[in-house]
Amino acid sequence: MPPVKSWTDQRIENLLANLLRAGVLLSALVVLAGGGIYLFRHGQAPVEFRVFRGEPADLRSLHGIIRSASQLHARGIIQLGLLLLIATPVARVALSIFGFAKERDGTYVVFTLIVFSVLLYSLLGTT
Amino acid sequence: MNTLEFSLLVCGCSLVAGLVGALTGLGGGVVLVPLLTLLFKVDIRYAVGASLVSVIATSSGAAAAYVKEGFSNIRIGMFLEIATTLGALLGANLAARVSTHAIAIVFGFVLLFSAYFSRKPRTEAERAIPPDPLATRLRLNGSFPDADGVRNYNVQHVPAGWGLMLGAGALSGLLGIGSGAMKVLAMDQAMKIPFKVSTTTSNFMIGVTAAASAGVYLHRGYIDPGLVMPVMLGVLAGSMIGAKVLIRAHTKWLRLGFSVVILLLAIEMLYNGLSGRI
Numbered sequence: 001m002p003p004v005k006s007w008t009d010q011r012i013e014n015l016l017a018n019l020l021r022a023g024v025l026l027s028a029l030v031v032l033a034g035g036g037i038y039l040f041r042h043g044q045a046p047v048e049f050r051v052f053r054g055e056p057a058d059l060r061s062l063h064g065i066i067r068s069a070s071q072l073h074a075r076g077i078i079q080l081g082l083l084l085l086i087a088t089p090v091a092r093v094a095l096s097i098f099g100f101a102k103e104r105d106g107t108y109v110v111f112t113l114i115v116f117s118v119l120l121y122s123l124l125g126t127t
Numbered sequence: 128m129n130t131l132e133f134s135l136l137v138c139g140c141s142l143v144a145g146l147v148g149a150l151t152g153l154g155g156g157v158v159l160v161p162l163l164t165l166l167f168k169v170d171i172r173y174a175v176g177a178s179l180v181s182v183i184a185t186s187s188g189a190a191a192a193y194v195k196e197g198f199s200n201i202r203i204g205m206f207l208e209i210a211t212t213l214g215a216l217l218g219a220n221l222a223a224r225v226s227t228h229a230i231a232i233v234f235g236f237v238l239l240f241s242a243y244f245s246r247k248p249r250t251e252a253e254r255a256i257p258p259d260p261l262a263t264r265l266r267l268n269g270s271f272p273d274a275d276g277v278r279n280y281n282v283q284h285v286p287a288g289w290g291l292m293l294g295a296g297a298l299s300g301l302l303g304i305g306s307g308a309m310k311v312l313a314m315d316q317a318m319k320i321p322f323k324v325s326t327t328t329s330n331f332m333i334g335v336t337a338a339a340s341a342g343v344y345l346h347r348g349y350i351d352p353g354l355v356m357p358v359m360l361g362v363l364a365g366s367m368i369g370a371k372v373l374i375r376a377h378t379k380w381l382r383l384g385f386s387v388v389i390l391l392l393a394i395e396m397l398y399n400g401l402s403g404r405i
Binding site for chain 2: 012013016017020021034044046051054055056060061078079082085087090093096105107108118119124
């Protein structure tokens with residue numbers, strides 16, 4: 001492997017690592033903020049995770065979560081933070097497409113596009 | 128117990144799980160689901176959702192440190208992520224179709240495997256294996272810094288490794304774990320990738336694999352913000368502290384202790400699954 005190539009690989013990887021760290025930090029802050037409001041408002045309520053009921057519709061879809069969070073519902077804000085967290089690896093894959101394209105590595109652009117489509121399908125696809 | 132007390136307790140336990148997971152290199156995810164279901168009596172579907180999201184947090188948080196060491200192989204990672212994400216999608220869809228007893232039983236077996244895997248002595252990878260034509264065409268072979276300079280490695284058995292990764296992804300999607308042990312097994316044992324490269328690349332892949340099933344879980348209503356909040360924050364804090372003290376800690380006894388805990392959880396999980404309590 002020529003030295004120039006490995007340097008590019010290393011640079012992409014460093015960029016990706018920083019992106020991951022920033023994404024996790026941002027989502028943790030949003031979850032923390034939402035969690036604070038949630039415990040302040042509902043801290044005295046009884047615990048109810050023993051029986052599975054599933055989440056309400058507005059905490060299950062992209063659209064619903066954004067609407068719920070914008071109305072400053074505590075659970076909506078936490079869910080928005082979690083959505084940011086799930087989006088972080090997806091953004092990493094998206095950036096890798098760009099990185100492999102810059103290296104003119106067609107095979108890996110295709111591989112990365114496949115992974116990216118699977119992730120998008122899971123996130124946006126069937127309910 | 129009210130919500131505030133519950134959240135603080137869950138957060139504390141998750142912090143310990145994340146800390147020990149990072150110190151032993153086994154990941155905290157594998158003990159989170161048994162912890163939540165057995166100790167806190169949380170429904171296993173909520174527990175799996177919370178664990179899965181936490182796995183994304185720890186994997187992505189730790190990736191930065193690993194990448195700087197220059198061990199992980201981004202091409203191996205991306206090529207195998209096709210298998211793990213497809214597997215994860217399959218596993219997450221399977222989770223909605225099988226009974227909670229079945230999930231508990233499969234979980235028990237995976238815990239047994241993890242306990243065994245953590246005690247297994249590491250075999251030094253064979254050196255100077257001739258390059259595999261498929262691995263060469265896919266440009267998977269690489270090098271990493273070693274004690275005696277830069278060491279090159281040639282990847283073997285690409286289809287077998289890919290198949291194992293499909294299975295690792297499916298388990299991750301079904302059980303809400305990172306299934307790091309199985310990913311390392313596929314790379315280290317089947318594909319003959321050096322252990323250090325395997326573990327760091329596996330960590331890099333875990334977040335993407337978990338994200339693939341997290342979408343399905345979210346749509347299904349398995350991800351409850353009230354439960355995930357203390358779990359995710361606790362595990363993240365624990366694993367960050369763990370990464371900081373990693374160099375100083377005596378991990379030998381910790382690993383032994385942790386594998387005993389995993390073994391006990393496995394038995395408990397199998398018992399509860401088989402007797403229909405979960």
